[in-house]
Amino acid sequence: MSASQPIKLRILDLYRIGPGPSSSHTVGPMRAARRFRERCLEDDLFPAGLRVELLGSLAATGRGHGSDRAVLAGLSGWLPETCNPDDFLALPKRLAAEGRIEWGGQSTCLLPEDVSFVSSSDQAWPHPNTMIFRAVDARGEELRVETWCSVGGGFVLRVGGEEDEAAHELPDPAVPFHDGSSLLEQAKESGGLGAVVLANEAAWEDVPGVVASGLDRIWQAFRACIDRGLHSAGELPGGLGMRRRAKELYARLLEGRVDPAYSAIARGQAYAYAINEENAAGGQVVTAPTNGAAGIFPAVLVEAVDRLGLGRAEIHRAMATGASIAMVIKTHASISGAEVGCQGEVGSATAMAAAALCEILGGSPEQVENAAEIGLEHNLGLTCDPIKGLVQAPCIERNAMGVAKAWSAAQLALHSAGRGVVSLDKVVRTMKRTGDDMLHQYKETSEGGLAVAFPEC
Numbered sequence: 001m002s003a004s005q006p007i008k009l010r011i012l013d014l015y016r017i018g019p020g021p022s023s024s025h026t027v028g029p030m031r032a033a034r035r036f037r038e039r040c041l042e043d044d045l046f047p048a049g050l051r052v053e054l055l056g057s058l059a060a061t062g063r064g065h066g067s068d069r070a071v072l073a074g075l076s077g078w079l080p081e082t083c084n085p086d087d088f089l090a091l092p093k094r095l096a097a098e099g100r101i102e103w104g105g106q107s108t109c110l111l112p113e114d115v116s117f118v119s120s121s122d123q124a125w126p127h128p129n130t131m132i133f134r135a136v137d138a139r140g141e142e143l144r145v146e147t148w149c150s151v152g153g154g155f156v157l158r159v160g161g162e163e164d165e166a167a168h169e170l171p172d173p174a175v176p177f178h179d180g181s182s183l184l185e186q187a188k189e190s191g192g193l194g195a196v197v198l199a200n201e202a203a204w205e206d207v208p209g210v211v212a213s214g215l216d217r218i219w220q221a222f223r224a225c226i227d228r229g230l231h232s233a234g235e236l237p238g239g240l241g242m243r244r245r246a247k248e249l250y251a252r253l254l255e256g257r258v259d260p261a262y263s264a265i266a267r268g269q270a271y272a273y274a275i276n277e278e279n280a281a282g283g284q285v286v287t288a289p290t291n292g293a294a295g296i297f298p299a300v301l302v303e304a305v306d307r308l309g310l311g312r313a314e315i316h317r318a319m320a321t322g323a324s325i326a327m328v329i330k331t332h333a334s335i336s337g338a339e340v341g342c343q344g345e346v347g348s349a350t351a352m353a354a355a356a357l358c359e360i361l362g363g364s365p366e367q368v369e370n371a372a373e374i375g376l377e378h379n380l381g382l383t384c385d386p387i388k389g390l391v392q393a394p395c396i397e398r399n400a401m402g403v404a405k406a407w408s409a410a411q412l413a414l415h416s417a418g419r420g421v422v423s424l425d426k427v428v429r430t431m432k433r434t435g436d437d438m439l440h441q442y443k444e445t446s447e448g449g450l451a452v453a454f455p456e457c
């Protein structure tokens with residue numbers, strides 16, 4: 001899109017419910033596979049079999065992220081928001097036994113081995129997360145081939161088509177903004193960054209109240225995920241030997257065994273652990289803006305809401321404020337670890353949480369923009385190097401650290417006059433350039449950083 005075109009992203013496209021552990025490697029592939037199935041069925045295409053190749057970062061870390069399972073689920077017609085996490089985990093075994101899936105009232109062959117990981121040093125894929133879907137006849141001849149990309153946060157794009165969300169064909173927004181600076185100007189008139197996004201949603205929604213009830217559903221999903229995580233213990237799957245720690249930290253808090261000066265942050269960090277441990281275990285989480293960074297925004301928000309006793313309208317506004325920051329970052333840089341490293345995931349989530357918390361605490365629009373800028377600036381250059389390709393280390397602690405950074409960024413902005421030397425737009429552009437310059441080893445390939453240092457530990 002051109003630099004001055006209004007941003008037309010929907011709030012409920014940024015907060016999506018789905019299974020862990022990754023929005024780009026699990027949720028996105030499931031959505032792309034499901035769209036491929038739908039497009040075949042729309043054209044009355046009934047193949048004898050299906051083949052899928054996972055390329056680039058999907059090949060490098062897709063096993064640990066469950067990308068193959070996600071594609072099998074999408075081709076079976078499942079949706080991330082409604083799939084049962086236990087059924088999802090059991091799907092490959094079931095398909096290995098049954099060998100077929102329902103396909104428009106008929107059936108077609110689908111086995112786990114029909115999904116392959118294609119490792120190659122060839123960097124010429126259209127995107128670091130590329131998938132090729134093939135529908136074949138009984139002799140193995142191709143009936144249809146489509147290439148899809150998972151571009152971060154569960155968003156998908158068919159090569160040769162539009163990014164799915166852009167296909168909404170929305171009219172121009174009621175309160176247009178195209179970057180952080182125009183968002184700030186509109187926020188001064190509208191009463192806050194979140195108010196801008198909510199005004200646009202109100203003008204776009206077909207049925208009044210549908211966005212508000214969607215936000216209620218997301219809020220309940222945040223809460224439910226924290227609750228499950230705080231009541232779970234044991235080792236996370238994948239063979240890394242990482243134990244769940246949310247329950248233990250939370251218990252220490254309840255027993256008054258943490259320093260009182262640390263308790264507000266510790267509560268948020270226990271919530272972030274809870275969410276990210278659920279994510280690592282394949283449980284249901286919400287992209288905020290991604291699965292890998294799903295803990296920071298809800299942890300900060302839930303802690304603030306409980307501590308300050310905030311109501312429904314304030315919660316919706318805070319969610320909209322966080323979304324406004326993600327919209328600017330996604331439009332002008334990226335929220336994908338495979339594109340720009342972890343600065344695009346944990347950095348973006350920290351900026352969203354800092355902005356929402358600053359607004360909750362009474363920050364002016366300038367201070368809120370400044371809080372987001374600080375949150376992102378101090379994650380610049382953060383690489384993505386998950387050990388064993390699992391979304392566990394450094395990811396889970398990194399989310400807990402994101403909570404502390406978001407809290408500090410909100411406070412630093414609140415206790416300053418507003419805009420600093422670096423604007424939100426400048427730091428977003430810098431993040432993009434830093435990501436472009438980053439070696440691919442540090443962009444969700446597990447070929448650099450902690451991922452390769454681990455065997456020496």
Ligand code: SF4
Nearest residue numbers: 292337342345384395
């Ligand atoms: S290191 Fe960051 S970007 Fe990479 S998988 Fe973990 S949370 Fe996601």
